[in-house]
Amino acid sequence: MPKVKLDHAFCLTARCIDGRKKTDYWDTHIRGLVLETRSSGGKTFYFRYVDPHGVQRQHKICVYGDLTVDKVRKEAERLRSDITLGGDPSAKKAEVKATPTYSDLAADHLAHAKTYQRSYDTTEMYVRRHILPRWGKVRLSDIHQRDIAVWLSEKQAEGLAPATVEKIRVTFGRSFELALRWDVPGVVKNPVRGIKRPPINNARERFLTVAEAQRLSRAVANSRNTQLKYIVGLLLLTGARVSELLNAEWQHIDAERKAWFIPTSKTGKPRYVPLSQAALDLIEHIPRFTNCPYLLPNPKTRKPFGDIKHSWQHARKAAVLGDLRIHDLRHSAASFMINAGIDLFAVGKVLGHANYASTMRYSHLANDTLMAAVEAGAAKQKVDWAGSA
Missing domain, CATH: 3.30.160.390 (Integrase, DNA-binding domain)
Structure with a gap:
């Protein structure tokens, strides 16, 4: 030695x-x-x-x-x-x-999410496409708040919408919350917690006019997707969410009570959607498939559509409505109800909003209806108040 x-x-x-x-x-x-x-x-x-x-x-x-x-x-x-x-x-x-790497934690996170999360595919996409490429090989003890904040800023600078960046932040933070619950080695705190959420304003006002709805009706009638005309029609007649309609079953349609039962909605609670006579008439024309429980399945698979993006894009292009999103049909359904004089509370109940604040985004439409009411009232009075002063 x-x-x-x-x-x-x-x-x-x-x-x-x-x-x-x-x-x-x-x-x-x-x-x-x-x-x-x-x-x-x-x-x-x-x-x-x-x-x-x-x-x-x-x-x-x-x-x-x-x-x-x-x-x-x-x-x-x-x-x-x-x-x-x-x-x-x-x-x-x-x-x-x-201390495991984030990829190890991500696998456990996704396995856990799959057991209960209805939006699992979305969570998996954010993890796979955005989080894993940057943090997958990094040990959990080496992931720090400042680095995450810089990375999220870079994501927004790449052109991602603020709401998308926020969903990435929430998903990443959820991973660490689970790690803390599971006592994963190397994790003593959630490094995502405390990062300021950027102001998000995703409010987008797009409502169909009567003329536009008629153009859309003609376009979906000519679609190669033979179910599209029923899907779009019922979205406008019920104000339902796309996922609710694509997973609807015949057993939940009660023509006698004029109601559609949705066992699990976005809020996590069951709800009933009232069906107008126009909606019931449309449902009567929907073809049924043997041993298929779904209201509007893919005719080839007899299973719910994963999405209708392709046929929807062709239809809106044919109707010259390139800026119209499928979710705008729900907004438009609310718009037609409100312009018919229906109050906001009733519209919110139809749409299945969990709180009144969600319905308030349509309040300016209600103001238009109220303005029409006071104008009509003033016209009936036939008094020139300024002249009599």
């Missing part, structure tokens, strides 16, 4: 003693610093010490040449100070190795 001063000159020429597989050279100034030389010609710096339990440990500093000898000596001094204060470098290293 040769003892020497491990300086640059000695380490440069140090060799394994002939006839041995390796030779350890211990530093005379820093207790525990060792240069291991091997018969193969390789050399490595280690720091050896006794841990708090009395067990001799070895901590690798680096392969010779990766750091200057001066930096190796400074690292050895730091390790010596850490041990003097009760630290254990090997334990810390083992703890780091035991």
Whole structure:
């Protein structure tokens, strides 16, 4: 066990003693610093010490040449100070190795989400497309709030909508909330929590006019998707959400009570949608398929459509309504009801809003109806109040 001063000159020429597989050279100034030389010609710096339990440990500093000898000596001094204060470098290293990467946590997160989340496909997409490419290989203990904040800002700078960036933030944060609940090694807090949510204004006013609805009706009637005319028609006549209609079943349609029962809505609660006579007449024309429970299935698979994006895009293009989203049909249904004089509370009940605040986005339409009412009232009075003043 040769003892020497491990300086640059000695380490440069140090060799394994002939006839041995390796030779350890211990530093005379820093207790525990060792240069291991091997018969193969390789050399490595280690720091050896006794841990708090009395067990001799070895901590690798680096392969010779990766750091200057001066930096190796400074690292050895730091390790010596850490041990003097009760630290254990090997334990810390083992703890780091035991800390999973985000990809491990993501797999557990998605497996958990799949057991209960109706929007699982959306969550999986955000994790796969946005979060994993940046954080998948990073250990959970190395993911810090500042880095996440910078990354989210970059996402928005790439052109993603603020609402999309917010969904990514929420999904990422959910991963860490689960990690804390499950006591995942390396996670002591949620680094996403505390990052400010940017102001989001996704309000978009797009309501069909009567003329536009008629053009759309002609376009969907000519669609290659023979179910599209029924889907679009019922969306406008009921104000239902697309997912609710695509998963609707015949057993839940009660023509006698003029009601459609939705077992599970977006709010998580069941609800009834009133069916107008026009809606019932349309439902009467929907073809039924043998041993198929669904109201509007894909005729080929007899299962609910995954989406109707392709046929919808063709139809709106044919109707010259390129800016119309499928969800705008729900808004338009509300618009037609309100312009017919129906109050906001009733419209909210039809749409299945969980709270009145959701319905208030249509309040300006109600104001138009109220304005028409006061104008009609003024006309009936036939009094020139300004002239009589």
